[in-house]
Amino acid sequence: MTETTQDLAAVIARVEEEERELVLPAFTHDDAWRLGCLLVELAEERDLPVTVDIRKGTQQVFHAARSGTTPDNDSWVQRKVNTVYRFGASSYLVGRRHAAGGKDFNEASGLPFQEYVAHGGAFPVRVEGVGIVGVVTVSGLAQADDHALAVEALRAFRA
Template sequence: MSDLLKQLEQQERELVWQRFGHDEAWRLGCLLVELATERALPVAIDIRRGGQQLFHAGLAGSTADNDEWIKRKVRVVQRYGASSYLVGQRLAANGEELDASMGVDPARYAAHGGAFPIRVDGAGIVAVVTVSGLPQADDHALVVEALTRFCQQQ
């Protein structure tokens, strides 16, 4: 297994919350906006629990296309129970792609970095946080940075 896959799996084991609700979604979203604004990053940020969007921001330079990428990345997390980046990297390591041969429509699913599951201890995945607008490794890294900071504050 590659070092990157090991690192991505470790992130998912470590970034677990004690609780996650509307207040946490707001604070996490604001932290992501702050980080992205400080760096002038042209991203869209989204946090959703089930079918409910709890937070959304489109920063300068982002477009409606970023919102479509968010939807596609979120579907990957919801279907496969792992970050969109981890799913994509696992597939790539096996020489595979997320496509019709796997029973999914690539127009509706994107195994590209940026969507990360929010796990609550004892409850599993309860929400998804997503960033779109940067190269996929950078989208993923920004989400992980914010989650790490936030989890350390709990």
């Protein structure tokens, strides 16, 4: 099923709002661990085959791969993380913006697919008054579902 321009505009607006909303007062190594554990608990409850990864800066602070994932998910995680840090936005938002422009992300950006992907699942961890300090990433589901799970966990963590 192809997305219409109207569908893409709605998704882009929603994700931009999520990024404005999900700003934390602080983000420590312990916070990264708690957020990762929360994501794994959500995945366990739903029996989801996902890899969960939390970065603080460039340091990988949390990483868990559930049954049903493969080392390929680790590669997807790294490429999504690279995209968030390069573009300062969630990997899903970057991808949907390119799709709305009718462009393939890697072709339009000139960035290699082996290093960057604009598929949903990596979400920037922002701290008030600081900006992006990390990335929370989910890999293993359809891209909209990877993104939604990361957002759900960040929303619950922030509450």
